[in-house]
Amino acid sequence: MDTIVYQGLTGLTAAMFLWLVSAGLTIAFGVCGILNIAHGVLYMFGGYFLFTFYQLLGLNFWLSILLTLISVGLIGLVMELGFLRPIYKEPIGIQLVLTFAFVWIFDDLAKLAWGPVSKIVAMPRFFEGFIRIVGRPFPIYSVFIIGTGIAMAVFIWLLLDKTWWGKSIRASALDREMASALGINIRTLFSGAFVFAAAIAALGGALSVPLRVVGPGIGGAIIVQAFVVTVIGGLGNLKGAFVGALIVGVVGAFCTLYIPVFEMFIIYIIMAVVLLIRPQGIFGEIR
Amino acid sequence: MSKLKRLLVPKRIPFVFWVTLIIFLFVIPQFSGKYTIYMVMSILIFSLLCLSVNLLLGYTGLLSFGQAGFYACGAYGCGKILLIFPQLLPGIIGGVVIAGVVALILGYFCVRHTTIYFAMITLAFGMMVWALAMKLREITGGEDGLGGIPRAILFIHSLNMEPMENYYYFVLIISLIAMFLFHRLVNSPLGLTFKGIRDSESRIACTGISIRNTRLLCFTIAGMYAGLAGALMAPLETRVTPVCAHWAASAEPVAATIIGGMYTFAGPLAGAAIFFLLKDIIVRFTEYWLLILGVIVIILVLTLRAQGLAGVLQQSLFSRLRLNFEGSRNERSDIKH
Amino acid sequence: MNEVILSIKGLRKSFGDFTAINGIELNLRPNIITSVIGPNGAGKTTLINLISGILHPEKGRIFFKGEDITHLPTDKLVKKRITRSFQIMNIFPRLTVFQNIQLPVLSLLGKHLKWFSRSDDHRDVTGEVNKILEEVSLLDKKNMLAGELSHGDQRLLELGIAIAPRPELCFLDEPSSGMNPSESARVLELIKRLATMEKTTFVVVEHDMDLVFSLSDWIIVMNKGEIVTEGEPGQIRENKEVREIYLGEEL
Numbered sequence: 056m057d058t059i060v061y062q063g064l065t066g067l068t069a070a071m072f073l074w075l076v077s078a079g080l081t082i083a084f085g086v087c088g089i090l091n092i093a094h095g096v097l098y099m100f101g102g103y104f105l106f107t108f109y110q111l112l113g114l115n116f117w118l119s120i121l122l123t124l125i126s127v128g129l130i131g132l133v134m135e136l137g138f139l140r141p142i143y144k145e146p147i148g149i150q151l152v153l154t155f156a157f158v159w160i161f162d163d164l165a166k167l168a169w170g171p172v173s174k175i176v177a178m179p180r181f182f183e184g185f186i187r188i189v190g191r192p193f194p195i196y197s198v199f200i201i202g203t204g205i206a207m208a209v210f211i212w213l214l215l216d217k218t219w220w221g222k223s224i225r226a227s228a229l230d231r232e233m234a235s236a237l238g239i240n241i242r243t244l245f246s247g248a249f250v251f252a253a254a255i256a257a258l259g260g261a262l263s264v265p266l267r268v269v270g271p272g273i274g275g276a277i278i279v280q281a282f283v284v285t286v287i288g289g290l291g292n293l294k295g296a297f298v299g300a301l302i303v304g305v306v307g308a309f310c311t312l313y314i315p316v317f318e319m320f321i322i323y324i325i326m327a328v329v330l331l332i333r334p335q336g337i338f339g340e341i342r
Numbered sequence: 343m344s345k346l347k348r349l350l351v352p353k354r355i356p357f358v359f360w361v362t363l364i365i366f367l368f369v370i371p372q373f374s375g376k377y378t379i380y381m382v383m384s385i386l387i388f389s390l391l392c393l394s395v396n397l398l399l400g401y402t403g404l405l406s407f408g409q410a411g412f413y414a415c416g417a418y419g420c421g422k423i424l425l426i427f428p429q430l431l432p433g434i435i436g437g438v439v440i441a442g443v444v445a446l447i448l449g450y451f452c453v454r455h456t457t458i459y460f461a462m463i464t465l466a467f468g469m470m471v472w473a474l475a476m477k478l479r480e481i482t483g484g485e486d487g488l489g490g491i492p493r494a495i496l497f498i499h500s501l502n503m504e505p506m507e508n509y510y511y512f513v514l515i516i517s518l519i520a521m522f523l524f525h526r527l528v529n530s531p532l533g534l535t536f537k538g539i540r541d542s543e544s545r546i547a548c549t550g551i552s553i554r555n556t557r558l559l560c561f562t563i564a565g566m567y568a569g570l571a572g573a574l575m576a577p578l579e580t581r582v583t584p585v586c587a588h589w590a591a592s593a594e595p596v597a598a599t600i601i602g603g604m605y606t607f608a609g610p611l612a613g614a615a616i617f618f619l620l621k622d623i624i625v626r627f628t629e630y631w632l633l634i635l636g637v638i639v640i641i642l643v644l645t646l647r648a649q650g651l652a653g654v655l656q657q658s659l660f661s662r663l664r665l666n667f668e669g670s671r672n673e674r675s676d677i678k679h
Numbered sequence: 680m681n682e683v684i685l686s687i688k689g690l691r692k693s694f695g696d697f698t699a700i701n702g703i704e705l706n707l708r709p710n711i712i713t714s715v716i717g718p719n720g721a722g723k724t725t726l727i728n729l730i731s732g733i734l735h736p737e738k739g740r741i742f743f744k745g746e747d748i749t750h751l752p753t754d755k756l757v758k759k760r761i762t763r764s765f766q767i768m769n770i771f772p773r774l775t776v777f778q779n780i781q782l783p784v785l786s787l788l789g790k791h792l793k794w795f796s797r798s799d800d801h802r803d804v805t806g807e808v809n810k811i812l813e814e815v816s817l818l819d820k821k822n823m824l825a826g827e828l829s830h831g832d833q834r835l836l837e838l839g840i841a842i843a844p845r846p847e848l849c850f851l852d853e854p855s856s857g858m859n860p861s862e863s864a865r866v867l868e869l870i871k872r873l874a875t876m877e878k879t880t881f882v883v884v885e886h887d888m889d890l891v892f893s894l895s896d897w898i899i900v901m902n903k904g905e906i907v908t909e910g911e912p913g914q915i916r917e918n919k920e921v922r923e924i925y926l927g928e929e930l
Contacts, residue, residue: 145647
């Protein structure tokens with residue numbers, strides 16, 4: 056019994072990182088209509104920048120996170136302004152190839168800047184240690200991650216539901232022309248939304264480095280999982296992204312425990328099953 | 343008009359170009375070394391993969407980011423067969439059939455969805471093939487892959503494909519046949535049906551055509567072309583590894599096709615050659631070739647957009663020669679040649 | 680007079696809280712031209728979408744010559760010779776005018792899956808396509824890309840695609856929208872000619888009242904998802920309720 060709970064919590068932790076990347080992907084897609092394959096690389100940069108600020112420069116952990124978010128946000132801004140804006144109206148193939156080229160470029164830039172060896176960060180002092188859950192020691196940091204993930208979910212929900220900015224975003228996602236007729240500056244809004252999406256992914260990456268390594272290629276790996284999560288949860292749907300991430304994370308964790316052979320492709324099987332039963336995703340809408 | 347002059351009439355130029363190219367391809371081995379022959383073969387194989395991508399993308403409006411999965415099915419399938427029964431043709435055909443069957447099964451899940459979903463799901467399924475290739479050690483050799491694949495004989499021992507030159511001719515002939523069939527396909531009623539689906543999904547149903555079934559047909563055929571590419575590659579490299587199924591491998595033909603031009607027949611072919619040569623050159627100069635390639639792709643995509651190089655070339659060629667393609671036999675002006 | 684080609688019973692469709700179609704009962708007579716009129720939002724296009732398989736009703740049944748077609752998908756309906764045109768342009772923009780008509784004809788003749796022959800090699804198809812293009816007066820533009828036609832010509836092409844499968848029952852959703860008077864007159868002529876020559880039953884949704892009254896043998900008036908009344912043009916013109924719905928408009 057305690058094994059189950061423990062493994063479940065481990066899966067939950069993994070799910071939170073997935074949730075953050077998927078949330079960013081979903082917002083970028085839902086608002087700007089861009090399917091950003093490079094979103095995983097933004098997660099990767101989150102990890103790298105935290106490594107630089109916290110480990111290399113020795114800055115305060117929280118300050119490092121803030122600086123990381125700003126840095127990756129800027130990268131996102133440059134991407135959106137310079138490269139994504141011109142191709143909003145082009146067919147999806149163009150968008151995917153362009154964002155994919157960014158994956159190549161960013162991966163190599165990462166190698167150039169930080170070297171090909173993966174990095175990891177020392178656990179911040181105040182997060183060291185364990186708490187006992189069902190009689191087994193569970194890392195405090197993981198509890199922090201789970202808490203942050205849930206807090207972000209609530210935060211994003213509040214942001215989109217209650218604030219004027221959030222409502223503008225939702226309106227623009229539904230009907231661009233109408234929103235602009237209401238005086239909403241679409242361009243600024245889109246840029247803002249994309250930067251926000253980038254920052255969320257970066258947060259995921261930043262929080263992951265005390266636990267997992269960051270290296271070139273991490274971005275490519277996590278975007279695949281984010282895609283699966285999005286398909287399972289329903290495209291353009293934040294609730295779906297959250298639930299999808301939970302499913303993928305937790306089922307993956309249990310699979311590692313009980314049927315390790317399947318571990319690599321269990322998520323594809325889940326995706327296939329969801330596609331069979333409910334093709335539009337759990338929370339998706341039928342077209 | 344002398345016969346030569348008749349050949350140079352504007353309408354005939356594409357024909358002349360293709361014939362010249364084919365002749366050139368046939369005589370290349372006579373004056374080049376092994377490496378050049380190997381390169382040309384690789385480009386031909388990559389072209390087939392690009393055609394596979396474009397059948398779905400340019401003609402039917404579906405972006406697949408998982409064609410490398412079917413490429414791998416063809417490669418592994420062919421490899422396995424050749425290891426047991428070293429006869430080339432059964433290996434190739436077996437690879438194509440396996441890829442086709444897998445495409446048919448996976449297609450069932452994919453074709454109900456449109457564009458964005460389709461891209462994501464195909465990417466995921468391609469990665470599933472990769473994961474299976476990595477994990478099923480007994481069948482696929484795991485991360486090390488299948489090795490020692492013989493460049494087997496073609497029917498009889500005297501038709502030994504071991505020498506690079508012989509295998510080259512085999513690959514060339516098969517590729518040309520495949521490209522010819524592809525050309526016929528996209529200009530046929532079925533090809534028109536695909537284009538209709540690309541242009542207007544809601545309208546196509548109103549012509550009495552079932553979108554889902556036609557898409558599945560398209561997906562299966564595309565899968566077979568990708569499988570053919572993989573099957574031809576296996577004896578060439580004599581080894582197959584899982585990396586050929588990774589989504590990064592799926593992205594390359596997509597990039598090449600878009601650069602070449604997705605709305606023409608020649609586009610994917612031109613894109614394949616350009617992409618392959620670019621990569622080959624850049625790799626020699628720097629280990630950060632992905633960076634350079636990425637920058638070039640971004641520049642090309644931003645300037646060429648959906649037309650691609652072939653599209654732009656066609657337009658400028660037409661306007662410069664003041665060609666008028668309207669006239670007899672209801673010639674189309676959208677997809678040329 | 681008692682023949683019925685299409686019969687609808689108790690049709691209902693809602694989108695969330697909004698009831699678009701609220702219990703429609705309808706019996707369409709064959710070989711006449713019926714118009715459906717009503718203010719914006721009355722549910723006219725939704726009704727066509729429900730009949731043509733694009734939307735599914737929650738309740739109710741639709742019968743075509745006695746056969747239940749309520750849940751048939753669009754392509755199967757076309758095989759039964761029920762077609763429609765669209766209010767929002769729905770042609771194939773990257774194909775030529777010729778190819779736009781070629782597709783439905785190929786499908787009609789069951790040739791759309793042939794993969795080795797050239798599409799243009801089928802003389803029977805070519806002949807039929809040219810005939811249709813002539814009927815909609817687009818023969819001279821047959822090699823133009825459909826996306827490059829003028830708006831009026833695109834509407835005509837839209838019409839052409841709808842009649843290419845030689846339908847028995849054809850729904851036209853605002854066929855003359857955005858056209859100038861002479862173009863509208865052309866459409867009027869065409870529909871009348873096709874109705875007589877091909878014995879097609881047309882159901883036309885229209886806002887242009889002149890067109891409606893000169894074209895129709897029968898008029899159905901819809902409002903707020905229901906059928907308010909139906910009858911011959913003369914009766915409808917005099918009907919008080921209808922006048923109220925179109926408050927102030929010249930009938």
